[in-house]
Amino acid sequence: MAEAFRSAPEIGLARGDDTGAVRGRNGYENYGAIRTKPGRTDSPPSISFSCSDKIASWSVLGLQGALLSQLFEPVYLDHILVGGVEEPPAGVIPAGSTWENMVTAEAERALWGRLDGVKGVKLTTTAFPFSKTTVLASHHESGAPSTSTVSLSFVPGLGKAEVIINGCAQGSGWKAPGHTLLKDKMRSRLSKIEMMRAFLGLKQVIAQQVDDSATYFELKHQAEAYQLAKEAIRGIPSEPVSLAWAAMLPHKEFNTTTGRGESEPPFAGWIVGGQRYESFTCAGFLKDEGR
């Protein structure tokens, strides 16, 4: 894993503003700039980082995440396949270049040109039936297509697909974030607390000691090697967010990640909500309340 990091700090980070993350598409041309979702600057701000940045960090940290890294060897991505790369109208492509070259170069730059790891990006022309381009082509008379508000997770080995709306399973169950756990049926098996429970369950099966009073944050931070690796690419949450960001976020506990030393980590400028969203125990209590 160390091998993968070595080249990373050489890559400069061009910053969108004085303290880091670039909202949406602004500043994307800045090499290495990280971006938050969504791309549209008129929608409510989120601190979820753009998928190409997340994929790039998985290619270094592995897919298994902090919790499972304590029990599982890292699982690295070997290949990345990208679809939906239909050619644009004539005239858009500069002379001497092909659409495919442009897309591959761009995808490689965004995904791991900044970091070593994967064997390469392959493009596929096989169309996903619900992609924007396919839907546009088959419904050209009915006006502009719109994004689906529904998400879905299907893990064949775990049974039925889960439909996720507003972060909850079973549809319309979203409620204001509160201090009572969502009902069982409404919690996605992909939520932090359910992942945590599955992890603790596994620990128990292999006869490791389980501390029921530990928070999600504490459990994740027991993965020392993983956290060090994460720091190396992202930095540590140490600085307040910029004034522009602060104005858009609901409270003051969000921080921006920065490097400790002289060289800037390639993904410094990540905005994290941190412990505020990770201080729950597996029983669904906030640490302070549970005591």
Next chain:
Amino acid sequence: MASVTAESVVEATLKSYAALPKHGKPSVRDNGVPEWTILASISLTLPDACSSTATNGTQVVPISIGTGVKVLPAARLPPLGDTVHDCHAEVLARRGFVRWLLDQATRVARGEEHAGLVLWDAETKRFSLAPGVQAWLYVSALPVGVAQHVLSC
């Protein structure tokens, strides 16, 4: 059996998704507006020599599929970890994959039936993927951030 190709990974994923019921897939709204989404998957492939009986002789196993293009705004993040913050396809695909790893590891440890792709090392007390198994990420559209950039060049 022929070695694994990129297309066979994409086909296996799309076939698996196509077999799902309509609920949770994009539809055409009452006002006629059609919906679209992005799909991502993580599949595992087996080396040529070991299309195992556990996977019915196939070399491509779609493990986790996610679709979606939405995230929760910062103001709606839950303190108890009970809603999913980021519901973009790639993120759901990874989280589903981790759930599957947890499930398989638990089955291996309990001596229950499993897919044969996860191993337990009693000495190091750690799990790992079986040797030669490779992980593939498929995303049906250029990840957020990339596509817009190419098109705005």
